Amino acid sequence: MARYPKIVAIDTDWTLFWGWLKENEWGRGRNASPRKEDNIEKRNYWEIQDRTNNRIACGMYADIPRIIKDILQNGAKLAIVSRNTSKAMCDKALWYWTVQDQNGQDKTIIDLVSFDEVYNKDKTEHFRAIKGYSKVDYSDMILYDDEAFNNTVEMMLGVTFQVSRDQKGLTWDNYQEGLDIWRRTKDIYSPWNGLNVGSYPKRKLIGYSGMDMGTIRELEAGGRRSDRKEAARWGFAVYVADDPRVAIYFNNWIKRYFPGTQTVVCAIYARDGGIWDRMNKIWVPDFRNNIKQNRSSEFMLGWSEEDRNRQVAQWGVKKPYVLFSRHPNMGAGFPFRGRFNELVIYPQIQENLILTVRMSDSELRTAANVNYPGRIREWNITIPQQTRADFLRNRENIG
Template identity: 55%
Template sequence: MHGYDNASYMDMILYDHDKLSSILEMLKGVTFQHCPNGLTWDLYQTGLYIWRGTKAIHSPWHGHHLTAYPNRKLIGYSGMDIGSIELLEKGGRRHDRTEPSRWGLAMYVADDPLVAKYFSDWIKKKSFGDSKTIVCEIYARDGAIWDKMHKIWVPDNRHELKTHVDKGDEHIADSDLKRDGAVAGWGVSRPYVLFCRHPNMNTRDGLQFPIPEPARFNEMVIYGQTQENLLVIKRMTDDQLNQAIKKKANVHYRHKIREWHIKVPEETKADFAKHNEKVEF
């Protein structure tokens, strides 16, 4: 269809029994609905619901200059390879499938520019894909749409929901389905943005994590549908990054739970309490 009449992938829904077809959503933007035992009326309606939800978060792309988005909202910082940056600067999405991605193939964003700088340096050191990396400011093109869209804060101890990209495509597809199912069980449907507390990195691959142990840090996971429909990024110069770090320009995700309408399950609240972390619910 795309090749025949230039129909947008975003306008399509794929109902398929093959879970590996989920990669088309990550790479192209086709809404994927898994039908393991064939298409049923309920699954048909679920696919439509998710497709409509994706349409609801769409904010038109007007180029990569921030001034084109008067209602933009800064939502974090991310150190990325040049290839991913160039795709996002064209209104697209990341395609990288090699970097460690514990919550699935996505964009991983920090609320602290110091943490983003650490991961930029770490990716460069590990040479995942293109070894040249830059820290970018990540914005929602429309802050009102961002505030209303589905979000979930998951507990870090749900290891069975995590992804190990080195285990191959079938594992990635399985983990996506399992995670989406768990999130749906918490009352949040796709497309959603995922938040979690990440364990301290300590010293890894010769790099010292900038936050003292045992403190955890916040991570935000933005999947492809949201990237293409709602994000705009801005590369930071070294001076801009250093100034942001000096000024402690932290977005503080734990203080955004109410404003951004982030769903926090009881399991997650227990995880916060276990680590003596104060959170504003």
């Protein structure tokens, strides 16, 4: 049997079914019941409707019965995780829709749900509640959702997130893609054995980073960076340089622009160099501003993260991945002329594979350049043609 998450969570509106279950729209016709859920009736196997206005309806997506049966056959628990404001309406809808359980018996969907978390809060709250009930680690959970801004559950907690696009709902292919991402994330896991470098005999130095102490403490605990306030070109991540001079520069830059912030330059290691060499990597062209982070709204922020993942996948690299790019020179005070290399390590990789070690001034003085362009073949970094063109345009060499 293929590896499988312990908890599979599905959103409601436009993920499990098309349409909206909105309290302010349903049950407004003649003879409406004051209990909104009592205005829902079954139209046919796939659809429900408002008994006071048959033009208002919702319909279960075609692949949902097959997906739910597969979830249960693989021994996982089904969770409903929704920000819908009416749990009663969602529960009633799920009572009308029937699917087969793992034994081929017809059951209402609501009877197959182990965790029914429907309330209008950030979905990190839903998953914190589920973890509290189940004692299952976030790394053994996955969420399917049509709203990209709910990818906070992956960034903050480590729940694998798979988005459904264009109001097509959760399809079988999308479901399988999410499972593949979850399995690939499991494949990059290397046990956290504390801060002693000697506890990682297969470790590999991958760069240097000047960071604030809050981030350092999170990473030193074997966790992930949780800061969502600071702007970031390529998404929320730890940004690493191959040249220690760059890390020193940004270490001082943070102090200059955020007075009172304590910072330290750290060496960044992969706990297991073999896993690091094998894992997915992409070197993206800096001019592709359309796949950089868009912070104009939470909606756009979420989709900018997902759109970057989609473009990277079109270049042949799937999540989880790390990202390399060339960063424009920072100007006066920067230690050298021209662009510099950066490595972007996303939270799933931070928690599964990264070791962070504070460096002393003497260690920094003797630290060697890791030289990312020279590691392209060794580290199996994918180089799209657009990236090669970007290097050529800037009269730079790439392996």
